[in-house]
Amino acid sequence: MxxxxxxxxxxxxxxxxxxxxxxxxxxxxxxxxxxxxxxxSNVAIEPLFEEQVDFETFSKSDFRAVKVKACQAVPKSKKLLQFTLDDGTGTDRTILSGIHEFYEPEELVGKTLVAITNLPPRAMMGIESCGMLLSAVNNLKDSDGEELHLLMIDNHIPAGAKLY
Structure with missing residues (x-):
């Protein structure tokens, strides 16, 4: 063409x-x-929960696509990363996540992640965290170690898109 x-x-x-x-x-x-x-082959999967959650309870969770605008290690913390996120509202959202063992902050900037945005704010290390980022965690066979994978989705999905 x-x-x-x-x-x-x-x-x-x-x-x-x-x-x-x-x-x-x-x-x-x-x-x-x-x-x-x-x-x-080295992955051990936890058993599924036997307790069921009704649809009405599940549907109260607000899952949104969020874009990582900035990410930094929280001073005096070995685990926490502080994310500045675009959640589509026009106001930056701060979420803290204890994933520094698995990720360096600079590799997450620009990524599109999944967050639960309607959890009550929670203060950690003097910083208010407004939500939770979703990750997949699995244990390693024959070890106390675990792997964590932050859920990253297609960058074509806009900030604020509701996930079902």
């Missing part, structure tokens, strides 16, 4: 034969890594 302007042809699409780029950031997240290439 081409675009004609002043009698000159300008290509507007990449060749179908062009090699696909696979950036380090994409590989680091595992977002585009096929399941068949990930080793899950």
């Amino acid at each position: 081409t675009f004609v302007e002043c009698g000159v042809l300008f290509p507007t699409m990449k060749s179908l034969d062009a090699p696909k780029k696979s950036g380090a950031a994409e590989e680091a997240t595992g977002f585009f890594t096929p399941n068949s290439q990930i080793d899950f």
